[in-house]
Amino acid sequence: MKLIKSFLFFLAIICLGCITPKGTFYRGFDINKVEVLAVGEIKPYANYLSSGEMVKNLVIEHLLKRGYTVKEEESGDVEYVLIGAITKFLPEKKYLVYTNKEQQVIINSPLTEVKGSYVYNIGKAFGIPDSEIIATNSTVGVSLRLIDKKNGNVVWTSSFVYEALTVETAADTVVNYLITSLTGKKIK
Secondary structure, X not given: OHHHHHHHHHHHHHHHHHOOOOOEEOOOOOHHHOOEEEEEEEEOEOOEOOHHHHHHHHHHHXXXXXXXXXXXXXXXXXXXXXXXXXXXXXXOEEEEEEEOOXXXXXXXXXXXXXXXXXXXXXXXXXXXXXXXXXXXXXXXXXXXXEEEOOOOOEEEEXXXXXXXXXXXXXXXXXXXXXXXXXXXXXXX
């Protein structure tokens, strides 16, 4: 099982290296002339109220890693503000499934597969005979846009959705993709 997970992770990294981030820029806008910007509100997803702050912190981290100065939105020298929303935020889940000697599944409440999500059998539950641990992937989607504070024009927009083993990995991958799309700079 660990070999399969390692292979899938390696395959995902290779595929991400092949993806060219895309976004839509306002005609004539040049991100290379921007040195200072702010990160405004990232609206959270449904009941996951901390999802917006989690992604906002990742956006700031990825901008700093690429050499940008990130200030508070109210700062006088900020011309551009990144805002956005979490479009999907489904953390990974783990289920304990009991089996009897005939390997028939006995479940207290029915498990429902989430469409488009992978389900893994992690293995036996430690110390609990006739049981298995089943896990689902996490999915995160984010939509961002860069606003010119002077005139209110949207000068860039993009969105991306990614599925990974953990919500942290999915969110980091999505933000990396979006900030690469905006800046054209990959993390060194």
